[in-house]
Amino acid sequence: MTHLTRRALLLGGAATVAAGCMAQGEGTATTRPDPAFLPQPNASYDAWVAGFRGRALAQGITRASLDQGFRGQGFLPGVIERDRNQTEFRRSTEDYLALVASDADLALGRSRVAPQRGALASIARDSGVDADVIAAIWGLETRFGTQLGEIGVISATSTLAWEGRRARFFEAQLIAALRIIQAGDTTSDRMRGSWAGAMGHTQFMPTVYQDYAVDVTGDGRRDIWGPDPRDALASTAQYLRRHRWRAGEPWGMEVHLPQGFDTARTGRDRRRPVSAWAAAGVRPARGGRLPDPGAAAIHAPAGAEGPAWILYHNFNVILRYNPSVNYGIGVGYMADRLAGGEPLTRRFGPDATGLTQIERREMQALLNRAGHEVGLPDGVVGRRTQAAIRAFQAARGLVPDGQPSQALLAALRRG
Secondary structure, rough: OOOEEEEEOOOOOOOOOOOOOOHHHHEEHHHHHHHHHHHHHOOHHHHHHHHHHHHHHHHHOOOHHHHHHHHHOOOOOOHHHHHHOHHHHOHHHHHHHHHHHHHHHHHHHHHHHHHHHHHHHHHHHOOOOOOOHHHHHHHEEEEEOOOOOOOEHHHHHHHHHOOOHHHHHHHHHHHHHHHHOOOOOOOOOOEEEEEOOEEEOOOOOOOHHHHHHOEEEEEEOOOOOOOOHHHHHHHHHHHHHHOOOOOOOOEEEEEEEEOOOOOHOOOOOEEEEEEHHOOOOOOEEOOOOOOOOOEEEEOOOOOOOOOEEEOOHHHHHHHHHOOOOHHHHHHHHHHHHHHHOOOOOOOOOOOOOOOOOOOOOOOHHHHHHHOOOOOOOOOOOHHHHHHHHHHHHHHHOOOOOOOHHHHHHHHHHOO
């Protein structure tokens, strides 16, 4: 599949199949239009579009489709800035789960998934893909359809094609978007999504939509944008099935590692027979025997004493949707929770600042109480929390370095 390297909001920017995993708290997304994401005059862009029209006509796009597709669309400066300023940091697994699979996310997911249980069961029977995994992808991509994105896909892809850094890729996305309009699946005003052009309930890029989207509602349109998510959910299942999802096999599971376990053996590329992991003392976190659908890897981001997972073939299929290991863990964990599973049996330890997630949440709550707003306390220290820390430190005559610490927490507790 042709896609962007995933640098989603939680990992720093745009996505693969998806391009805008929305979060709450420190990473709260908004659907209110930013002026930088509204069409603005640009003569060079207009000249590029004029030249593009000839190339599009040569590829079978009709004049009517071009006129309809570009109506109300235009140059978006915010897209250029977002594309050029993707941060390269990666969240820890602990922070990632706090942002995408919190109790609030789970509660929202249960309420949004419940009306779709019948449809998901039917999609799972037809595709062989686990219904809760499909639902979890829906959750991580758009918070179960509540944050689909508000940027015009024609505007976004044409702006990025004009900009030129990845001109060939984005011109292909633009042509695909126009084909979608020409086929009558949607209109340009309804085709909205992320700054990079991903769209719909499960955030397909236009070329991915062309290859994998399906119509299960029977209305003759592959509608992944409307209030009914069934076409999007079925399309996601189709994508996973065609990337060799194995029906009836688990994606992975939480495990406990024995004391003294050599974590140098962990990592998704260090696959071994399940029997070898069992012989090394790896055990299911909640007892029983390790499932054995084939070779598996171990992911232990916090060392042998923290949460760890055994990862099977289907985990790698999830990563075809998004190559981030954290994303795969997030999907699997959310899927397990939606299916009635329990929270992790082990906690992550203190981070590099010496604070646990519980302490970081307390710090954020105390900053809120002191009038330095950080939003919902989620334990994730991002720019908003750092700004609040600097404001608190400056007000107390401390060095405003914006860094959390045990000393800062103690000062906040003193009030």
